[in-house]
Amino acid sequence: MNNAEVAHVFAEVADLLEIKGEDSFRVNSYRRVARTIGDLAADINDLAARGELATLPGVGKGSADKIQQLLETGRLPLRDELLAEVPGSLLQLLRIPSVGPKKVALLWKERGVQSLNDLKGAIATGTLEGLKGFGAKSIEQILRGIEFVERSAGRTRLGDAWEVVTRICAALAGLKGVERAEPAGSFRRGRETIGDIDLLCVAADGEAVIQHFAAWPGVVQVLGAGGTKGSVLVELRPGRTLQIDLRVVPAESFGAAWQYFTGSKEHNIRLRELAQKRGWSLNEYGLTEGDRVIASRTEEDIYAALGLPWIPPELREDRGELELRAVPGDLLTREHIRGDLHMHTVASDGHNTIEEMAAAARKLGYEYICITEHSASSVIANGLKPPQLRQHIEDVRAAARRIGGITVWVGTEVDIRTDGTLDYPDELLAELDFVTASIHAGMGPDLAANTRRTLAAMQNPHVHCIGHPTGRLINERDAMPLDIEAVAKEAARTGTALEINAHPYRLDLKDQHARLARDLGARIAICTDAHATGQLELMHFGVVTARRAWLRRGDVLNTQTAKEVATFVTAKRRDHGRPEIRDKG
Secondary structure, three states, X not given: OOHHHHHHHHHHHHHHHHHHOOOHHHHHHHHHHHHHHHOOOOOXXXXXXXXXXXHOOOOOHHHHHHHHHHHHHOOOXXXXXXXXXXXXXXXXXXXXXXXXXXXXXXXXXXXOOOXXXXXXXXXXXXXXXXXXXXXXXXXXXXXXXXXXXXXXXXOEEHXXXXXXXXXXXXXXXXXXXXXXXXXXXXXXXXXXXXXXXXEEEEEOOHHHHHHHHHOOOOEEEEEEEOOOEEEEEEEEXXXXXXXXXXXXXXXXXXXXXXXXXXXXXXXXXXXXHHHHHOOOEEEOOEEEEOOEEEEOOOHHHHHHHOOOOOOOHHHOOOOOHHHOOOOOOOEOOHHHXXXXXXXXXXXXXXXXXXXXXXXXXXXXXXXXXXXXXXXOOOHHHOOEOHHHHHHHHHHHHHHHHHOOOOEEEEEEEEEEOOOOOEOOOHHHHOXXXXXXXXXXXXXXXXXXXXXXXXXXXXXXXXXXXXXXOOOOEOOOEOOOOOOHHHHHHHHHHHOOEEEEEOOOOOXXXXXXXXXXXXXXXXXXXXXXXXXXXXXXHHHHHHHHHHHHOOOEHHHEHHHOOHHHHHHHHHHHHOOOOOOOOOOOO
């Protein structure tokens, strides 16, 4: 089992315990273990082999024994015992954003609701009338939540599929006679969620490759295995599978197949229209005129024959890409990123020290980082009260003097309260190098109220970035209603950056919103919100989202040098406190 699978089991145990009505201390202990393991950069199996499980934050000897048992047997007896007492179908109700374990327990114990269909029926028949906490507004919110759950069903987050796809492509590429193995489809285009995975392969013996594919260790079911095509289900976590289809294609038509199976459907329709105007045909076998093959071996050949530059996969969504005479040479890449301005350490809810985060960032080639702990309102994240933040500022400054080869700034991720004020006073914010302001609670359905709250934060001269602006969690929580156009215009006016949070659960701003914000003059910051050293690598997903938004190097704040970022901060703070921030560690 991997980290995500182990974390999922412990999170389920916590939910089942809470539904059952167990002591909150016991419930929270399992939640802490789940969160710790989910945030780990190291492989849980390696830690277990070294006997280091009990050294993890929140993991005592009892929890370590349970993790060890789970890794060795694939089962946790406590989970099995709980599922004998609590219907497992209740867990699907927790996918509804406004429904937590306590509400699920009420629905089950007071109204006999055991599934999503039961809940829909109870709402339709008025069965929930009189149940505490289920008034008209609450039920309306639940109905919106059910629509969200049904809308996201069957879609897998890009980040969840990433590890599986990269490992299986590497395994295929290592087989004898395989020339290349590549992903296609919405995965290659970097969509935030994907359906099935399409893989393409060039190999001397297609049937042998398909047999190896079908026998891959992660496969839980073979749907088909022929001479040139195979289809399997791979388990992502308990109860969640991903379909992966593999096609073995000839080298001479690989480019045509790769372009065709990458999509999008709308992009391909436009390409076929261009081909048809010339009297040609375009499909997965090639661009042809009758029996004559015009282009097929590479994607570049196909686009060139149609009079187009090669279009990067992230842009292939029929959003104007076929009108390009040339793809911008400075379309954002991972190599453009010079630093990360949003991360957490053990001072709040992170898992590594300042020094460890800085060392990991330095290995990535970064010029600077900013440590941004949570503020006091984020109690669950161990947010810092003002005296703690003042001490933390000193700690980061001292660490910055010790650390060589990278600039280390101190900032905060300060909560935006419901009235738009901030969790720290201005005089304390003025002591920081960079301030990200975020909404973590009170994300209601009122678009105007959410927008006013965000605009008010941007109007504070000490706020330099709005973190994960819509607050969404992909496949778990819908974005709060927000007037992105108004927010982007105010960001441009006040000199405030808007974040693309690179965590694959967030990717917030999403691609369309980031493109709109850029078009309206706002600067974008791509940050990982890392809580452990390994999560700094999540920057990749933020860059992919930015490319889908057509962002170029100059549109992104953290492609700039440390001195240029300092100038950005100073421009907003001018006449409002400290004249500058440090651009040297």
